Amino acid sequence: MSIQHLITLLFWLATATLLAGLWRRSQLWRQGQSADFSWINLLAIPKRYFVDLHHVVSREPFIARTHVATAGGAVAALILVAINYGLMLYWNVLNWAILIATAIMLVGVFFVWLRRRNAPSRLSRGAWSRLPYSLAAFAIGLLVLSLPVSVLAGSVAVLALILLMAGSAELALGIGLGGPMKHAIAGLLHLAFHPRQQRFNGKLSTALKPIALDVITLENQEFGISKPSDFKWNQLLGFDACVQCGKCEAACPAFAAGQPLNPKKLIQDLVVGFSHDEKSSHDKNSKGTDAKFAGSPYPGMPIGEHSGSIHAPIVPSLIEAETLWSCTTCRACVQECPMLIEHVDAIVGLRRNLTLTKGELPGSAPQTLENLRQTATVGGFDRKARYYWAVDLNVKTIAPNIPVDILLIAGEGAFDMRYQRTLRALVKLLKAAKVDFALMGEYERDTGDTARRLGDEATFQKLAKLNIETLNSLSFKRIVTADPHVLHSLKNEYAAFGGNYEVLHHSTLLAQLAASGQLKLGKSDETRKLTYHDPCYLGRYNGETESPRALLKSIGIQVNEMERSGMRGRCCGGGGGAPLTDIPGKQRIPDIRIADARTIGAEVVAVGCPQCTAMLEGVVGNRPEILDIAQLLASTLELES
Amino acid sequence: MNIIKHITTLVSAGRHPVSGEPRHCHNDSLAMTIGLDMAKSISAKHHVLHAGNPDNKALSEYLALGAGQIDVIPISDDTDVVDCLATQLNHADLILTGSRAESGEDSSLLPYLLAEKIGIPLVVNALAIKVKANTIEVLQFLPKGKRRHVTVKLPAIIAIHPLAPASLKFSYARQISGAIKTLLVPYTSTSTSVHKTQWQTLASIRKPIKLKAPENKSGHDRMMSAISSESKGGAVVNNGNSVEKAQVILGYLREHRLINF
Ligand code: SF4
């Protein structure tokens, strides 16, 4: 048999192995719950790969180019091998093409190797460390074998064939066995069957999806996610796409603060969970362990002590509850993930089980939920007291028979004396712009945002329905709020319950008013160095990063950007109920954010959210002053008059 | 051998002091949680009993907190609950309840009246309960961080202190899967409750202020009086009959102008 025929044999053998492996992997994904999907989306993979995925990867140009060379070369080489050897054409020109493709691949692999030599701590080692070698073996083997036959001495050819076989094993066997290369197949399929298809239409998709509450939905009588098999199958597929690049880890504020959360490990733990089927093992209680995970652990939790399987409860044997309660739902991980994995959906799904089924929440979260149920406020306040800060401002309160242009919803911040200053500044601005607006008064119930992030879907839905009923009985054109959490719930999440409103953050409305000339702002006398902190729920959740900056610029303030800003802004630690669950770490998240501000020498941090205000102002010691955009703008009105 | 076969926890309908929303009474929920844990550990049966309106929304919160099933004696508004509870509690070996309700007469006298009516012992301010061979041992709350163990024969009523260490777990799944069962024989009582016929219930506007004698003490004295009862000052009156003792208290209240009659 000639070398050529051997390659053909090897090719078909590898293809068969790969298909068998793929079938095995798909059986694992299919253990999940059914989900809406469409096969047509398979056709969308190339566009989604080159546009949506590349958009994320290209934030790091070095690795983007490395990946293009490696994967591009490999895919080209594989297609060519399929044609030339698979179909037994054995044309010389195709051999030359293979040679070029593998050479490109080899260059890419060289850079993979270079980077692995001093890899950042966020990268996983273990099986991933062998990748440059197995890929190089594949590329070199194929490259040598595609050289003109005359050059090859018999022994070299045999050596090359062995290399090629070793390299092909990484692709053909590795994928089915869950090796690093599974990311290629799972990643592409994940692009087609992604649970949030809107992401590929250039839109943000940040609203949590409602779950049914009237019946106990799953066969095991549980709400939310209890075992890996409770995830939808396309979520499981998504987890399998993870390349363990650790970009989520590097972006995660909870990880940085030393709280026991690492989004990368969380995804890998879930992979461990769904990859182990206790039923197919002779020991019915057997579990897969996290011992093979070769990346950063959850801070303070050693690796190798947790294990899980597809039908076993995840908490606490696979993932500890503290890990889930550390998350601020800031979506920084989702923003950074090149494989477009949805960590927050997974975390909230797991929280829903802890909250709705078990009723187990740490810290002051249970008290908060009880307050929301019994008073429709987070702090257990009297709803009538929400607008006390406005008694002397002569602003009307909305009522069914009073139509207005703009309805101002204050949110929970209204009970906080600090944030009342912001709200008063906002009212002043709206008056200066002669806007027809009204306050919501005692009609206002909490939007349920905190309840939903804490997994209490029941309380959220109850509040949402009551609020929608109230809002639908009132007559207004637009809603404006200074609280991005209120904004997110009303604008993005109420639609699922029949509440469709045009909701604006105060910075958006003020920017519109300023641009149209309706709001005449002066120049600020603020001479201190200023930076702007993007609230996660305004930036990442709602894509609004420009209006606050434009407004500050319009009053003559230059914004000095901190290390992480805009859509990639660093969280203040206030979201997702994290201040309530209050999982201990090594430092506090707001301290890290203030350190960012200090690093650039900022003396003022402009904010646009009551949570951010409270978190950042809670930082002790000598820190920059925290001022809301509205306060900075309103102070220029005084200068004018 | 385990002598406790039936534990019954009495729960009342609470009311949020600010919003007026019906809710569970926290203190009763503590009692119920202690009862449920205890029933589980000694494999006794646990019952939750309420006298009042079976449709009261407050009850479903007890389901969320783990009641499983709540038996309701449907009584009209003006019925005195003591009588009807007493007739229903024949089988209970141990009766648990909170120390004070959040609505109604709210006098914290119910456990006393009930114990008197049924003729069984009562231990109030219980923090924890331990089951012994023929008795139970109650850890009782006393002021200033003091505690004492009280051993009591069964059947008995134990009123749980509001600071008892039990963590409440509110689960929506339990709330919708639990059941509220209206007991078939409605109890008709001859005695009527005063408040229900003559009182009006409103949400509170202000927090109640505790009447306290003004203190004029140094920081050190205040700290000492917070941690030990000896240095509290005042007097302990052991002698005399109840009228004389009451006179001493009245005198104290008048001296500090806490009352003006
Ligand atoms: S989840 Fe995404 S960002 Fe995190 S390690 Fe995996 S691929 Fe990278």
Ligand code: SF4
């Ligand atoms: S949402 Fe934020 S806190 Fe939660 S895992 Fe992702 S990065 Fe970490």
